[in-house]
Amino acid sequence: MALIKRNLFIQIIKKMILSLLDFTMKKISSLFIKKSRRWDSESPLHDLDLWALEKSRTGNIAVCGMDTLDLIKTFGSPLLVINEPKLIHDAKMIQDALTTTAPSDSLILYSYKTNCIPVILEKIHALGIGAEVISPYELWLAEKLKVPGDRIIYNGVNKTRESIERAIRMGVIAINVDHSEEVERIYQVAKGMNKKIRVGIRLALVSKSQFGLEVESGEASYVCKKIMGFSDYLELVCIHFNVVSNAKLSIVHKSCAHMALKFMHQLKIETGAKIEYLDIGGGFGVPTTKKMSGKEYGLYRLFGCLPKPPSPNDLQSIESFLAEIISSIKADCREFDLEIPKILIEPGRYITSRCEFLLVTVLTVKKRQNGTNFAMCDAGRLSLTFPCDFEFHEVFLANGFNKKRDKLYNVMGRICTSADWMFKNKYLPELKPGDTLAVMDAGAYFSSYSTNFAFPRPAIVMIAGGKATLIRRAETFEHLTAMDVFESFKPNNQG
Numbered sequence: 155m156a157l158i159k160r161n162l163f164i165q166i167i168k169k170m171i172l173s174l175l176d177f178t179m180k181k182i183s184s185l186f187i188k189k190s191r192r193w194d195s196e197s198p199l200h201d202l203d204l205w206a207l208e209k210s211r212t213g214n215i216a217v218c219g220m221d222t223l224d225l226i227k228t229f230g231s232p233l234l235v236i237n238e239p240k241l242i243h244d245a246k247m248i249q250d251a252l253t254t255t256a257p258s259d260s261l262i263l264y265s266y267k268t269n270c271i272p273v274i275l276e277k278i279h280a281l282g283i284g285a286e287v288i289s290p291y292e293l294w295l296a297e298k299l300k301v302p303g304d305r306i307i308y309n310g311v312n313k314t315r316e317s318i319e320r321a322i323r324m325g326v327i328a329i330n331v332d333h334s335e336e337v338e339r340i341y342q343v344a345k346g347m348n349k350k351i352r353v354g355i356r357l358a359l360v361s362k363s364q365f366g367l368e369v370e371s372g373e374a375s376y377v378c379k380k381i382m383g384f385s386d387y388l389e390l391v392c393i394h395f396n397v398v399s400n401a402k403l404s405i406v407h408k409s410c411a412h413m414a415l416k417f418m419h420q421l422k423i424e425t426g427a428k429i430e431y432l433d434i435g436g437g438f439g440v441p442t443t444k445k446m447s448g449k450e451y452g453l454y455r456l457f458g459c460l461p462k463p464p465s466p467n468d469l470q471s472i473e474s475f476l477a478e479i480i481s482s483i484k485a486d487c488r489e490f491d492l493e494i495p496k497i498l499i500e501p502g503r504y505i506t507s508r509c510e511f512l513l514v515t516v517l518t519v520k521k522r523q524n525g526t527n528f529a530m531c532d533a534g535r536l537s538l539t540f541p542c543d544f545e546f547h548e549v550f551l552a553n554g555f556n557k558k559r560d561k562l563y564n565v566m567g568r569i570c571t572s573a574d575w576m577f578k579n580k581y582l583p584e585l586k587p588g589d590t591l592a593v594m595d596a597g598a599y600f601s602s603y604s605t606n607f608a609f610p611r612p613a614i615v616m617i618a619g620g621k622a623t624l625i626r627r628a629e630t631f632e633h634l635t636a637m638d639v640f641e642s643f644k645p646n647n648q649g
């Protein structure tokens with residue numbers, strides 16, 4: 155009897171604690187939602203100029219003179235849209251910044267994984283920008299796109315023999331070694347081809363990362379010496395690091411360059427090695443998105459608190475960003491008695507983030523009794539907007555840019571899982587079925603992370619001078635089954 159009473163007591167206490175927790179969570183959530191309403195109303199991102207977009211006479215969002223609603227009518231929804239003049243503008247900005255600040259022979263190599271769509275890459279290469287590739291596929295694609303070897307850097311984990319052979323044949327700037335065993339593999343392939351190949355090493359300069367070789371433990375130095383021991387076929391030319399993404403200030407790049415140069419100094423003392431290139435990776439930030447901090451990410455997950463929008467003014471201009479890094483590198487070289495190396499940079503986000511946006515259609519709006527509004531759209535986190543999971547992205551009503559944003563929505567995708575959301579607790583104008591949303595900064599990692607989870611991937615169009623060109627067709631059901639090995643499957647039978 156006493157036992158039953160005790161159990162009952164515990165049950166009641168448990169219930170009380172849980173309901174208190176629930177109450178507190180709801181309170182915190184509603185507090186933050188109020189805050190996010192203020193953040194949204196004061197957001198510095200409600201300015202289409204930031205993406206070189208316009209408003210049509212009817213108040214719709216337009217790009218290079220084309221109404222976004224017409225684009226949806228012509229090409230379907232969802233739709234990825236590239237603003238070509240903005241792409242060229244942003245690419246030239248970082249190109250000019252490097253030319254004016256860095257030693258001549260420094261190079262800019264676009265990170266393919268950021269947005270690996272051939273026509274976009276072609277436009278970037280046409281400006282003289284090279285390729286930073288991280289996989290056998292990306293290397294293959296660079297060759298198809300006729301990128302000269304002396305404008306390609308081959309990074310990535312565990313490179314295959316076949317791709318090493320391709321890299322050697324193409325004469326890439328360097329193959330950057332990520333782990334020790336790669337050295338023998340590259341050596342054997344080079345020896346087999348009887349061709350010498352330039353290699354570099356990637357340094358692991360932040361402790362949390364799985365990439366590169368540790369300096370402290372002596373691993374990086376050991377691998378360099380191993381490479382130098384194979385000098386009949388390998389030539390050590392490059393020290394590489396890539397540590398941050400969407401950096402607003404140059405500070406991390408500067409301190410990592412310092413560590414890399416210190417390493418080069420030590421190597422020079424021990425072996426006499428002179429390194430031709432310092433490859434400082436990518437990670438140059440844009441004004442219009444930000445990575446959520448750990449705290450913001452946690453609050454968003456737990457309580458649905460959308461973080462504060464980034465402030466474009468917090469971003470250092472790319473000229474001053476690069477100028478600071480370069481002058482810091484020059485000072486370090488004096489300190490460490492090194493010749494100033496040629497600089498390689500591998501921007502991804504900086505070049506393509508802002509020139510592309512995603513148009514999605516609101517399929518239906520559900521108002522739940524508890525007050526939650528769901529806007530169900532034809533794209534979400536699990537198909538196209540995965541970066542919105544951990545970054546702040548702006549979204550606009552494309553068919554009513556000026557409308558007041560005073561309704562709270564959970565913007566959802568159309569895949570049947572609760573994990574397919576796009577935004578939680580986002581203030582937007584009142585939505586109705588058929589409305590079009592424009593999700594900004596789709597040009598960094600949207601296509602790359604996209605999936606065909608239950609639905610084929612959408613088309614991509616490029617806009618310039620009042621003309622839209624289809625640069626990737628939407629996938630069809632046939633594409634989704636094209637690789638299936640299934641005896642009775644007849645592709646023509648699909649209804």
Ligand SMILES: *Cc1c(COP(=O)(O)O)cnc(C)c1O
Pocket residue numbers: 265267268286288309396398399400435436437438500501502503504598
């Ligand atoms: C992803 C990546 C980049 C590009 O990073 P961004 O943050 O898009 O500029 C550059 N270099 C390497 C090695 C990468 O993996």
